[in-house]
Amino acid sequence: MLVSFSALAQKFTTHSVKKGETLESIAKQYGITEQSILNYNKEVKKGKAIKANTILVIPASKANVAVVEKSTDTIEGDNGAGVKALLLALEGKDVKQGPKEPIGYSSHRTRRKETLFGIAKRYNITEDQLKRYNKELYSVQLKKGMILKIPRYKNNDVSESKYNEEDYEVYTVQPKETRWSIAHKYGITIDSLLVLNPNLSKITDYLSSGQELLLPRILGSSIKEQETQLYNSYTVPPKQTFYSLEKKFGLTADELMALNPEIKERGGLKEGMVLRIPVKKTQTGEVNIVNYNFYEVKPKQTAFSLTRKLGVTYEELLELNPELKEGLKAGMVLKLPKDQTGDFDVKNALILDKINLVDSINSMNKPKLLFLLPFRLDRLNLSDDVSAKNAIENRKDVRYSLGLYSGAMIALDSIAKLGISVDVKTYDTQLNRNRTKSLMQGENLMNLSAIFGPLEPQSLKEVALQAAEYGVPVVAPLTEKSDLSLSNVFFAMPTENVLQEHMMSYVEGIRTEENIIIIADQKNKPIESTLLMRFPGAKIVTLKEDRTVDIEKISQLLSAEVENWVFLETDQANVVYHVGSLLNSLITEEVGIRLMTTDKNKAFDSEVVSYSHLSNLRFAYPSASREIGNNAFAKMYRKKFGADPDAYAVRGFDITLDLLLKLAYKNDLVKASKLIGETEYSGNKFNFTKDRTSGYFNMASYILGFENMRVTELKD
Structure with a gap:
């Protein structure tokens, strides 16, 4: 089918x-x-040759409005099991709408320590909208004194502050700061903080840097000029007046309202209102978030429920929080040791209640997804089942795509049962960047919730660049890292560094007196050095030229005591075969040996490596995923497709379900990811953290181990 349509040109393209x-x-x-090209590609120097395959960002010329013809492949077939059920090509639609146009402009002079995020938030626009009208921001850092052009859009609610500017100041949240630590610095309650900043979430306590x-500005000063005070909570009794409070605490009505803005908000003192009252000066107002986390007590929580949730005894809580002697009250902020674990997530030193996404979804949210995967319909002969099956088995790109998409289809079925309607469009990128570029130019990106794929790095760059213009997040299902500097990419696969760090942290957490030995080939000398830094007493065994280990040397290093x-x-x-066999032969009643690695690659899965040796050595390793067994997803998949799901199908299901639940919760993947900690589904975990210079990276992974000829998950 051939569909012709006009597409408004993008602000930028790539070459x-x-x-x-x-x-x-x-x-x-x-x-x-x-010069236009040089402005947006700082690595390119005038007068010097440009290397082939370099990807350039190209600003569109004013006259660059293109008419695009796009071919959409459509497969006719039933909805039964097999290849044809998966390859449903969806038709594109005309694009009539370009980027949202402003109705006017204002200007803003940047101040010290201001950020793009803060400026965009202040004017109720996105960072991409800010960059669109200040193109120098694509290539230079924000500096003090810059004059920025601020677009104003219809229906943007940028209301004037109802507070006197002389009495208040704008504070930029620093890394690791919490609502409580900031409220403590300024001597106000968290309720006051919410009154002054109504856009803060009422669901979570998370703040972003x-x-x-x-x-x-307490008493007309700035925070840097104040001596920080300690405060007590005071509950207003019936018929309390400002005069009686002044007599009781020595504070004027103006000082009380500066400390407790909710007084003004609620029209005066009210019975039951909890006020923040200064009691004494202290030398420093710094909150120790290096050694402690903090938890705000919720209404109706009891000492019993709190200790169970936080995993501590009441005596331990009391020792760290002496104010508990006067009773547990809603709004109290309790201090806990940094290493404390329990039924909670921790972000920015603040303990967050875990959010049940299934219970938190809003059926009014209707996510719109775009799948871009290389099904290679141009290479498959679907009229010949044998030929199609052989092509799938021999082409990794097709196999990966079908696995991911088949799992995604189960996730779509699952979310529909929860009452969430999802608008889905799927395209075959054919592993071609130009085709992907054309597909993107033919799509209305304005209302998209997210894009799943593509798989190949160059197409991913193209999609991310175009999607960034509209603030659309792009989920990379298999790519673990990229040189992309765009902030809208979610890398679902944890990086090698994340896996290595998890393994080393796991070993540190369970180690007592064990004797650590490191065997690394020449290529892996960097990780050998890293391991030595983490475990200074470790012993090194060097491989011989024939890539074997000297049995006498390693025998001398083995301990019989630990x-x-x-x-x-x-x-x-x-090497895996030789070392595994050798270590297995050296196990005795006196000498115990356990094998582990920070990178379980294909070498460990080779046919020459003995599974029984790995099991005897209780081999442990980090992994991005785990085996799922015969769980609910596997049963649904088997019922729909008549086969067991492979690892890519599991991954497709988990990524899509995580994506849809977050969009059903907030309809904004970026916001949802900031509010929600780690999530886990059939065989994958997700905990997306924003990188300062790039997108969002998955910091979650598993530690797996061989035990009695089975692979099991090892808990940290």
Whole structure:
């Protein structure tokens, strides 16, 4: 089917440099100046050759409005099991709408320590909208004194502050600060903080670094000029007056209202109102968030329920929080040791109640997803089942895509049962960047909730760049890292560094006196050095030229007093085979040996490696996923497709379900990811954390181990 339509040009596009192309020829090709290209590609220098395959950001010329013809492949077939049930090509629609246009502009002079996030938040616009009208921000850092053009949009609610500016100041949240620590610095209650900043979430206590808050200038000074005080809570009794409070605490009505803005908000003193009252000066107002986390007591919580939730005894709580002697009250902020674990998540030193996404979804939210995967319909002969099956088995891209998408279909079925309607469109990228670019230009990105895929890095760059113009998040299901500097990409696969760190932290957490030995080939010397730094007393065994280990040397290093933990870092199957066999032969009643690695790659899965040896050595390793067994998802998948799900189907299900539940909760993946901690589904965990220079990275993973010829999850 051939569909013709007009598409408004994007503000930017990309260009892959071909051999022989120059800055001048590329500029002429796009009808722009050479300087325009240089402005957005700082790595390119005028007068110097550009390397082939370099990806350039190309600003669109004013006249660049393109008419695009897009071919959409459609497969006719039933909804039964097998390939045809998965390959449902969806038709594209005309694009009539471009980026939202402003109705006017204002200006803003940047101040010290201001951030793009804070400025955008202040004017109720996105960072991308701010950059669109201040193009220098694509290539330079925000600096004090810059004059920015601020677009104003219809229905933007940027209301004037109802507070006197002389009495209040804007405070920028610093890394690791919490609502409680900021309220403590300024001597106000958390309720006051919410009154002054009504946009703060009522569901979670999380604050993001760079966020701007309105806070009182207590007694006409700034926070840096104040001596921090300690405060007590005071509950207003019936018929309390400002005069009686002044007599009782020595504070004027103005001082009380500065400390407790909710007094003004609620029209005066009210019975039962909890006020913040200063009691004494202290030398420092710094809140120790290095050694402690903090939890705000919720209404109706009891000492019993609190101690169960936080995993501590009441005596331990009392020792850290002496104010509990006067009773447990809602709004109290309790201090806990940093290493305390329990039924909660921790973000920014603040203990958050776990959010049950299934119970928190809003059926009014209707996510819109776009799937971009290389099904390679151009290479499959669907009229011949044998040919199609062989093509799928021999092509990784097709196998990965079908696995991911089949799992996603089960997730779509599951979310529908929860009453959530999802608008889904799916395209075959055919592993072609130009086709992907054309598909994106033909889509109305304005109302999309998220994009799933594509798989190949160059197409991912193209999609991320175009989607960023509209603030649309892009989920990379298999790519673990990229050189992308765009902030809208969610990398669902944890990186090698995340897995390595998890394994080392796990070993540190369970180690007592074990003897650690490290065996690493030449390629893995960097991780050997890292392990030595983490475990200074570790012993090193060097591989011989034939990539074997000297049995006498390693025997001398083994301890009979404590268990021996051997890190094996290699990507050579013959090394894994040799070391595994050797260590297995050295196990005796006196000498215990356990094998582990920070990187379980294909070498450990080789046919030459003995599974029984790994089991005898209780082999442990980090993993992005775990085996699912015969769980509910596996049963649903088997019923729909008549086969067991592979790892890609599990991943497709977990990523899509996580994505849909978060969108059904907030309809904004970025906001939902900030509010929600770690999530876990059939075989994958997700805990997305924003990188300062790039997108969101998954920091969650598993530690797995061999035990009695089975692989099980090892708890931290």
